[in-house]
Amino acid sequence: MILTAIAVLGFSGLPVCLFSSRSLAGQRIATLLMFLGGVIGLCGIAVSLNDVLPVALCVSWFLPWGQFAITIDAISVMFLMPVFVVPMLGSIYGLKYWKQSEHPENGRRLVFFYGLLAGSMALVVVAHDAVLFLIAWEIMALAAYFAATAEDDNPEVCRAGWVYLIATHVGTLCLIAMFALWRHATSSFALNPVHTIPAEIAGTIFVLSLIGFGFKAGIMPLHIWLPGAHANAPSHVSAVMSGVMLKMGVYGIVRITALLDVSAVWWGCAVLILGAVTGIAGIAFAISQNDIKRILAYSSIENIGIIMIGLGLALLGRALNQPIWIILGLGGSLLHIWNHSLFKSLLFFNAGAVIHASRTRDIDQMGGLAKLMPRTMILFVIGAVAICALPPLNGFAGEWLIYSGLFHTLGIGGGTGFPVAGIAAVALAMIGAMAVACFVKMLGTVFLGTARCKSAEHPHCPHDPSAGMMWPMAVLAFGCVCIGFFPMIAGKMLDDAVRVWAGLPEQTTSITTVAPLGWITKMSIAFILLAGIIAFALKRLVKTRVVSEAGTWDCGYTQPSSRVQYTGSSFGQTLVSLFGFILWPKIHWPRVRGFFPKTANFKNIIPDTVLDRLIMPLFNVAGRYLPSLRVLQQGQTHFYVLYILIIVIVLLICGTIGVK
Amino acid sequence: MVDKLIHILLLLTMPPLLLGIINKTKAWFAGRNGPPVLQAYYDIIKLMRKGMVISRTTTWVFIAGPIVTLATVLLAGMLMPISRFNAPISFAGDLILFAYLFGLARFFTTAAALDTGSPFEGMGAAREVTFACLSEPALFFTLLVLAKVSGSLTLNNMLHCPAGAFSVAMAAPLVLVSIGLFIVLLAETCRIPVDDPNTHLELTMIHEVMVLDHSGPLFGIILYSASMKLFILGAVLLHIISPFQTKTIWMNWPLFIMEMFGLAIVIGIVESVMARLRMRHIPYLLISALLFCGFGFILLVRYYQ
Numbered sequence: 034m035i036l037t038a039i040a041v042l043g044f045s046g047l048p049v050c051l052f053s054s055r056s057l058a059g060q061r062i063a064t065l066l067m068f069l070g071g072v073i074g075l076c077g078i079a080v081s082l083n084d085v086l087p088v089a090l091c092v093s094w095f096l097p098w099g100q101f102a103i104t105i106d107a108i109s110v111m112f113l114m115p116v117f118v119v120p121m122l123g124s125i126y127g128l129k130y131w132k133q134s135e136h137p138e139n140g141r142r143l144v145f146f147y148g149l150l151a152g153s154m155a156l157v158v159v160a161h162d163a164v165l166f167l168i169a170w171e172i173m174a175l176a177a178y179f180a181a182t183a184e185d186d187n188p189e190v191c192r193a194g195w196v197y198l199i200a201t202h203v204g205t206l207c208l209i210a211m212f213a214l215w216r217h218a219t220s221s222f223a224l225n226p227v228h229t230i231p232a233e234i235a236g237t238i239f240v241l242s243l244i245g246f247g248f249k250a251g252i253m254p255l256h257i258w259l260p261g262a263h264a265n266a267p268s269h270v271s272a273v274m275s276g277v278m279l280k281m282g283v284y285g286i287v288r289i290t291a292l293l294d295v296s297a298v299w300w301g302c303a304v305l306i307l308g309a310v311t312g313i314a315g316i317a318f319a320i321s322q323n324d325i326k327r328i329l330a331y332s333s334i335e336n337i338g339i340i341m342i343g344l345g346l347a348l349l350g351r352a353l354n355q356p357i358w359i360i361l362g363l364g365g366s367l368l369h370i371w372n373h374s375l376f377k378s379l380l381f382f383n384a385g386a387v388i389h390a391s392r393t394r395d396i397d398q399m400g401g402l403a404k405l406m407p408r409t410m411i412l413f414v415i416g417a418v419a420i421c422a423l424p425p426l427n428g429f430a431g432e433w434l435i436y437s438g439l440f441h442t443l444g445i446g447g448g449t450g451f452p453v454a455g456i457a458a459v460a461l462a463m464i465g466a467m468a469v470a471c472f473v474k475m476l477g478t479v480f481l482g483t484a485r486c487k488s489a490e491h492p493h494c495p496h497d498p499s500a501g502m503m504w505p506m507a508v509l510a511f512g513c514v515c516i517g518f519f520p521m522i523a524g525k526m527l528d529d530a531v532r533v534w535a536g537l538p539e540q541t542t543s544i545t546t547v548a549p550l551g552w553i554t555k556m557s558i559a560f561i562l563l564a565g566i567i568a569f570a571l572k573r574l575v576k577t578r579v580v581s582e583a584g585t586w587d588c589g590y591t592q593p594s595s596r597v598q599y600t601g602s603s604f605g606q607t608l609v610s611l612f613g614f615i616l617w618p619k620i621h622w623p624r625v626r627g628f629f630p631k632t633a634n635f636k637n638i639i640p641d642t643v644l645d646r647l648i649m650p651l652f653n654v655a656g657r658y659l660p661s662l663r664v665l666q667q668g669q670t671h672f673y674v675l676y677i678l679i680i681v682i683v684l685l686i687c688g689t690i691g692v693k
Numbered sequence: 694m695v696d697k698l699i700h701i702l703l704l705l706t707m708p709p710l711l712l713g714i715i716n717k718t719k720a721w722f723a724g725r726n727g728p729p730v731l732q733a734y735y736d737i738i739k740l741m742r743k744g745m746v747i748s749r750t751t752t753w754v755f756i757a758g759p760i761v762t763l764a765t766v767l768l769a770g771m772l773m774p775i776s777r778f779n780a781p782i783s784f785a786g787d788l789i790l791f792a793y794l795f796g797l798a799r800f801f802t803t804a805a806a807l808d809t810g811s812p813f814e815g816m817g818a819a820r821e822v823t824f825a826c827l828s829e830p831a832l833f834f835t836l837l838v839l840a841k842v843s844g845s846l847t848l849n850n851m852l853h854c855p856a857g858a859f860s861v862a863m864a865a866p867l868v869l870v871s872i873g874l875f876i877v878l879l880a881e882t883c884r885i886p887v888d889d890p891n892t893h894l895e896l897t898m899i900h901e902v903m904v905l906d907h908s909g910p911l912f913g914i915i916l917y918s919a920s921m922k923l924f925i926l927g928a929v930l931l932h933i934i935s936p937f938q939t940k941t942i943w944m945n946w947p948l949f950i951m952e953m954f955g956l957a958i959v960i961g962i963v964e965s966v967m968a969r970l971r972m973r974h975i976p977y978l979l980i981s982a983l984l985f986c987g988f989g990f991i992l993l994v995r996y997y998q
Binding site: 083098239393400401403404407410414417418419422423424429432433436440441443444445447449452453454457458459461464465466467469470473475476477478480481483549550551553554556559561564567571575578579581583584586587593595598599603604605606607608611 | 739745749761764785794799822826832886909914990997
């Protein structure tokens with residue numbers, strides 16, 4: 034059933050090619066197919082919950098290596114959930130957001146690759162063979178490229194697309210090396226668990242997978258492609274990329290660590306440190322940005338950091354033989370994967386609606402949208418509270434598990450533990466506080482206050498988007514609330530996945546007994562009741578009082594304008610300077626001279642430290658000094674074949690010498 | 694049962710009294726008579742009986758701010774044990790909920806401030822979220838130290854460490870942590886040297902400036918929840934700095950109340966003898982709190998290895 038779903042998703046875009054470039058019918062059929070695919074997939078998951086996992090299927094194919102081997106186990110199921118849910122909702126959203134009739138030049142291409150992206154991601158998750166995995170991985174990477182660069186007449190989009198393409202292929206290169214090593218160590222391309230593998234080879238495979246998958250997931254120094262690609266893609270594509278595709282990188286790391294039964298303490302420590310660095314740096318960059326979608330993209334990096342912290346804890350637990358750490362760490366991190374795919378897609382859809390309404394991505398130009406788009410704003414508040422991991426929504430449930438696990442490393446309940454890991458809890462607390470800063474800034478500058486510039490005032494009267502865009506957001510918000518109030522509904526699936534990952538026996542304690550998730554439900558309901566009672570009492574109280582309206586207190590200024598409001602940049606200014614050692618802001622101060630100074634400009638740009646300060650200059654230097662090598666590149670095919678021949682001969686000679 | 698009722702009663706009624714004591718202490722230092730000790734109650738009751746003026750710019754977020762704050766603070770108060778008595782609600786991992794409830798309050802308070810569209814309130818909100826990025830990690834270092842010392846993940850057990858269980862080696866981390874926590878308390882409850890509740894210049898305020906536009910019952914709720922926050926954080930600090938208990942169980946209630954008064958007087962003294970720091974120096978103070986708590990944790994970990 035899941036396979037059918039994958040096929041339907043993957044080829045949902047085909048019919049659109051048969052229709053003319055302005056007709057809506059093709060897009061409608063494609064959306065219907067996506068919807069069908071998603072529903073079939075979800076039904077498949079529901080059925081498979083009762084089956085004994087893993088379900089395996091193996092067909093040999095015409096390629097000389099590998100085979101078409103597919104296995105669906107509990108880990109795949111965890112990752113399949115978002116793959117089926119988010120693209121399905123995204124395509125419904127896209128029906129109104131990216132109307133075929135309004136985008137005749139690229140609409141068909143977008144729909145086609147969008148479906149292909151969804152299908153290939155599902156295939157990545159279930160592939161049980163390295164070759165099949167790599168094929169699916171590459172289809173996914175390319176489909177994402179073509180979907181994200183739909184507006185390729187815009188130079189900025191093109192640049193972002195190039196950076197993405199290069200980054201993803203460097204990552205794939207690492208993966209090819211890794212799987213070659215895998216083949217060497219296990220003498221098969223099949224992704225079966227291995228027990229007898231030398232520690233240093235296992236370590237190399239682990240590091241290669243961390244780099245290769247890290248490019249896709251956006252772990253901190255490897256995140257370079259992420260902000261640009263997410264910002265420039267159409268919003269529903271950004272939602273799928275951020276909500277689901279980044280998780281494929283995480284899936285790769287989870288899968289490889291599940292297969293490699295050996296694990297050392299340094300693996301866990303490395304992932305923990307990477308996670309903490311990614312989280313803090315990611316959210317620091319998010320605060321410093323003013324482009325609504327770049328903020329969300331950097332915040333995805335931050336969330337990947339949180340997921341990595343959980344995974345690192347689980348790796349530590351496996352190395353030190355502490356099942357509770359594994360259960361809480363991996364369980365929390367898998368739950369956070371679900372949560373992030375829900376609230377981040379919600380926020381990207383929301384950003385799409387805002388951009389649609391205000392025709393700009395710069396939040397400093399917006400403001401006061403709450404009055405014009407009240408329902409969009411409520412959904413944004415839900416998404417923002419959830420992403421800041423605040424109770425009573427789903428973000429809190431996931432992070433709470435990770436926190437509990439980190440506190441367990443102190444050696445609670447006996448044993449010396451590994452208390453240094455507790456510092457990750459402090460990093461997580463800092464990430465949490467900074468996330469609040471980031472999303473309050475977004476909420477405040479986009480929706481609250483008054484419109485900041487004329488164009489945001491009433492260019493074409495911004496309003497709530499139509500139902501077709503509203504419903505997908507509402508469904509996602511409902512998911513956030515559901516998991517927030519009743520996190521135990523995910524309990525069984527989490528337990529199964531953790532067991533598969535760590536090879537724990539069937540009767541290991543389940544996540545619901547280690548962490549009292551029932552209390553989260555009780556406290557969430559208590560909070561809502563309490564707030565409701567206070568609100569009700571207040572309403573009764575002011576019923577008899579005079580409630581009058583007036584302008585905001587202007588502190589004595591006679592003519593305050595909407596321009597005096599705090600902007601997003603000013604809101605984050607202190608934090609940006611506190612984190613200046615990571616962000617390296619480029620600030621251009623105006624010089625005020627004389628009694629009647631001329632008009633001056635203040636400019637504050639925060640470029641991406643890794644991409645714009647390190648890699649681009651490096652490429653520029655390479656571009657300046659390496660053209661002399663162009664001699665080799667004549668554009669004549671037979672010369673290239675000659676090069677291949679020469680290299681093969683050289684390799685042959687080296688090989689023969691090496692053997693002797 | 695009776696203990697739980699007393700707990701709730703104290704939580705609901707005592708907090709504004711602390712504000713009165715702090716102000717009385719400050720007045721005594723300044724050689725004034727000062728407002729009556731019960732002034733905060735009068736203020737809150739007076740505000741509750743007034744009407745409201747609401748800015749035209751605002752939305753529902755503006756009203757949700759105070760309501761959510763009061764609800765979260767009340768819930769946090771239920772999680773926190775007082776003196777030797779158990780908290781009404783307790784479960785493994787409640788310490789994280791305790792910390793995050795304050796985060797939820799911060800989200801809605803600052804959003805409500807930005808809702809008015811006033812530059813000053815935006816300023817206050819920006820400062821509030823910025824300083825929280827430093828005080829939150831300090832708080833978590835404290836929680837880590839307490840969890841390690843007590844070997845438990847419930848606030849009840851963490852804060853109820855019997856005095857006899859302390860070795861000298863544990864005392865040093867706890868001293869460091871309590872210094873850090875005291876600074877966090879001053880910052881979170883808008884006290885000098887971080888913030889001055891009595892200043893008249895909006896430019897220099899943090900908490901007070903965020904609520905400039907709230908009036909009547911809404912402002913009453915804000916005052917009340919602020920004092921309750923002071924009460925709760927103060928009670929946490931008291932658990933660490935004075936784990937003394939009397940043999941007679943009921944005597945612990947009056948003892949706790951006296952200790953709380955003592956803490957209020959100490960805060961009053963700090964406020965009287967110090968000037969407010971310049972705004973740009975506040976991060977340094979908070980970083981020092983973070984360092985105190987961090988070194989406390991490292992000392993403790995070192996001890997156990």
